[in-house]
Amino acid sequence: MSLNVLFAAHADRWGAYRAPLQDAFSALDLDVNLALDLPPAEVDYIIYAPNSPLQDFAPYTRAKAVLNLWAGVEGVTKNTTLTIPLARMVDPGMTKSMTEWVAGHVMRYHLGMDRHIVNPDHIWAPHTPPLASERSVCILGMGELGGAVAQVLGMLDFKLSGWSRRAKSVDGVVMHHGDMGLKDALSNAQIVVLLLPDTAQTENILNAESLGWLPKGAFIINPGRGPLIEDQALLEALDSGQVAQATLDVFRVEPLPQDHPFWTDPRVTVTPHIAAETREHTASQVIAQNVWRGEAGEPFLYLVDRDSGY
Incomplete structure (x- = not known):
């Protein structure tokens, strides 16, 4: 039948x-x-x-x-x-596309590529980036996608830390968990990748307080869920220099409204929910x-x- x-x-x-x-x-x-x-x-x-x-x-x-x-x-x-x-x-196809998108934007920030891609004044300013082994990347959310991203970034030799709600062990990643572990996870993170689900516990996980735990000048990459970041807190962190740049693929309202300040902020890259499908x-x-x-x-x-x- x-x-x-x-x-x-x-x-x-x-x-x-x-x-x-x-x-x-x-x-x-x-x-x-x-x-x-x-x-x-x-x-x-x-x-x-x-x-x-x-x-x-x-x-x-x-x-x-x-x-x-x-x-x-x-x-x-x-x-x-x-x-x-x-x-x-x-x-598996979506996982692969996510790892490619995240790896691309991590490398973009790691190598400082934007300063050469957008250089209207033709400024010759040589800058040698650190090696990946000297750059710390923290992944918030160590499920299927987070684990796959960690594997790819680990092959590039980045210093990896991760955070999950519950304790877990991931090869090659210094793991943290729970409310107390979030501060430790963020405190050394030069680049933060958000791959958490949208739940009551994860909403606004990056807020004014937690953004303040980051090293000054950190980079944010969010292909996870829009509500993980408190928008106004991120804009204020960008204004203060606490966060240097952010690449956002997901938003609380999609499509992102035309009058949202993310569109016109030169420190924010908006991508239209394309990281993984x-x-x-x-x-x-x-x-x-x-x-x-x-x-x-x-x-x-x-x-x-x-x-x-x-």
């Missing part, structure tokens, strides 16, 4: 995902009826994007799991009608694997802890 799998994302994504999903299901010998519209009581699995029109899960009485297409799940975890397992997306072919393989596991009675991969919010 066919499994009924509902594609509950914006219809404009259907064309990109339909063939890769069908190929991934076929590769695992799964007989799947994949559709944009199915009777709710007949749906076995829901492939989901939090900006989907589907917000009431109560009618989906037969469904075994909701399989998120995005890494972020803050848009769905508080939905009280969702009582079945929710799996977040850990996509779910890649259709690799994400489809993750989705198919989770459907296979559900049918085989195996635990789902990347289950969301509703209490922690990720």
Whole structure:
């Protein structure tokens, strides 16, 4: 008997995902009826994007799991009608794009490339940057993405520290955790990379106080979530020189409003949420694997802890 799998994302994504999903299901010998519209009581699995029109899960009485297409799940975890397992997306393609984007901007700040790229007065000012082994980088958030970024930066020989809410050990990274460990993690961080989820505990984790723990002239890179940084505190830290520059890929409101001061601040680089995106072919393989596991009675991969919010 066919499994009924509902594609509950914006219809404009259907064309990109339909063939890769069908190929991934076929590769695992799964007989799947994949559709944009199915009777709710007949749906076995829901492939989901939090900006989907589907917000009431109560009618989906037969469904075994909701399989998120995005890494972020803050848009769905508080939905009280969702009582079945929710799996977040850990996509190898997205992980690779994130590591490439972060490594590029870390190297940009490490080498001081902006002073040569934007030099309208043609100033000849030789400046030799330190070696990577002399530059400290702190990663806030040491999950799948943070660990992958640390591995790449470690290969370049940066001095790495990391912070997570709970204690963990990561090879090649000096780890800190919890409220008390955040100050220690930031106190020597010349470059900070934010890869935390958006939760009540992580909102405004970089604020006036915590930005003050950084060495003067630090750099901020945020491809994680917009609410991790208190916008006004960052602008004030830039004005004081506490923070030298910031590259921001995510924002509290997206698209970033045209009148937001980040647009016109020469010390802020705005990128339009491009650091990492779910890649259709690799994400489809993750989705198919989770459907296979559900049918085989195996635990789902990347289950969301509703209490922690990720």
